[in-house]
Amino acid sequence: IMTACRDGRNVGDPDMLHIYERRLRLSAAPLYHATNILIGLYSRDHLAARLARHLGLRFAQHVPLVRHGISAELQR
Numbered sequence: 631i632m633t634a635c636r637d638g639r640n641v642g643d644p645d646m647l648h649i650y651e652r653r654l655r656l657s658a659a660p661l662y663h664a665t666n667i668l669i670g671l672y673s674r675d676h677l678a679a680r681l682a683r684h685l686g687l688r689f690a691q692h693v694p695l696v697r698h699g700i701s702a703e704l705q706r
Contacts, residue, residue, distance in 0.1 A: 661703060 631650055634641050671679055671686075690696045 657706075 631641050631646070634643070634646055639646070671682055690700070
């Protein structure tokens with residue numbers, strides 16, 4: 631959109647907006663799916679879910695690459 635604006639093109643062009651929407655959906659998909667998984671995990675209270683939450687948090691605490699990767703993804 632910024633390129634179209636800078637080039638003097640119509641930023642409301644349906645074709646250009648369709649391309650933008652498709653790219654945005656593709657880039658947002660991993661975060662969307664991860665969020666849905668976490669919601670499912672934290673909305674259940676059975677033993678397997680509690681164990682998965684506990685193990686996931688411990689894993690993220692002890693593996694900086696995971697913690698930094700998640701943080702970087704959220705800041706995009």
